[in-house]
Amino acid sequence: MTDTHHHAVGDEPGTDGGQSEEAVLVADEVSHAYGDLSVLEEVSVSLSAGEVVALVGPNGSGKTTLLRVLAGLLTPTAGGVSYRGPERNRERGYLPQQPAFRPGFSARETLAFYTSLVGGDPDELLDRVGLGEAGDRTVEALSGGMTRLLGIAQATVGNPPVLLFDEPGSGLDPGMRRQTWAVVGERAAAGAAVLLSTHDTLLAEQFADRVLLLGDGQLQADGSPAALTDEYDRDSLQSVFEAAVGGESGPVGSMGEST
């Protein structure tokens, strides 16, 4: 960790009004291994306030592991992660790949539990993800897509300056997937740095400011969708993805936890 400058946005993410070049989260040559199995190899990533970064890679490429390392849930075996954003009681919001909640509680009560830890209004959070009408439903009665939206609402509790979403659009219908990206864009516009893993290169190309291509636990490419298509001389991000990391048709990698 050599960079020591600190970013200062307002108390609410976004009081600086949008994208900033100052890094709020930096991973410096992060490696992680499960026993002898190397999962991440010297990955360096920097996230800036107000930007949406899509993490794209084949299944098993190490996306989930990278997100968990960045969230502070896994300790890297080499390298380090440093948070450089404003001081908050919650620095990083995290959406697991398969969000699940304690049964017997409504969606509103579930968020009320989390807001009781760092503040916030459950109803406002439900509206944020389009679940305003489903607040009284128990979490068991939510569809898979709604559960994921509830997970996204949970991740944004306390307006953390860094948001890490593990496949937020997975299993959602096109409408819900767009709703997810809308929430992501809104949070970034509010000043949060958002990193999300996805297999949807079309939406990533459309909505992400930057794309990280991960293959075999290594960062293969890092740049804006336009810069990557130029660099690889391709006409779409999907085509870049196939050229850079072999696309989805190859054998499933053995690098990550679950993706």
Place this chain on the structure above:
Amino acid sequence: MSGEARQAVQAVLVRELLTVARSRAYLGLVAGVSLVAAGVLAAGGGVEVGYVPAAIDLLLPFELLVPAVAVALGYRTITDDVDRGELDVLETYPVPPWAYVLGVYAGRAIALVGALGVPLALAGLYLSTQSPPDPTTLATHSGVDSPVLFVRFVGLTLLYGLVALALTLAVSALAWSRRTAIVLAILLLGSVAVGIDLLLLRGFGAGWIADQQLTTALAASPASAYRGLVFETVLYVAFDSESGYAAPAASVAGLLAWLVAGLGLTVVGVTRRN
């Protein structure tokens, strides 16, 4: 404790209480304990005689029933939070592992006090409505009787339950799956109820524990410590010799040591998962 940590403990505690309160299984548990207590008292006949005879009748079944209730209330609590990924999510909030454990324990402890305390309180109320002891029955059941003695029995039973609950949460935190949690909980139940006692008796039989050390050594077993304290502070009135059944100070220390060890192991288990 900082305000943030206090808030975390309170939030987790309330969530645990709501979880238990909304569970039909909990009502079943209270009903089950009530039925066992009523059945034991009816069969033993102590309930018609007085408080101490009732405690005598309840003691042995409750040595097994109390850890069973603790296991039922706690063995899945932390394992389920891990399985759902909620422990990971909570790690992104200002909730230190010890605050999470304290909140879970406090919530489940209140539930345990309800599950054991309500049936025993009902038994006590029923006893208070009965006529004074029949002198002819005192020969088999009691000496001097008093509701205070029954209250002591209830207090010691709850302490025993709180110790068993702390150990159960440790199992829940250290288990790597729900299945292992069940297996470990059953092993814990056997160990707390009889296993440690058998080890100590084996040690006594083999000469590793001297005669004069036996009562102190028995304090190392939660069940024996509980039994010993009940004998020393409740049932002594029914026997010729008023003390010497157990080492009270060592028994209290033993129970508290198991309590602290259980909670400590739980914090270690939760921290290791983080």
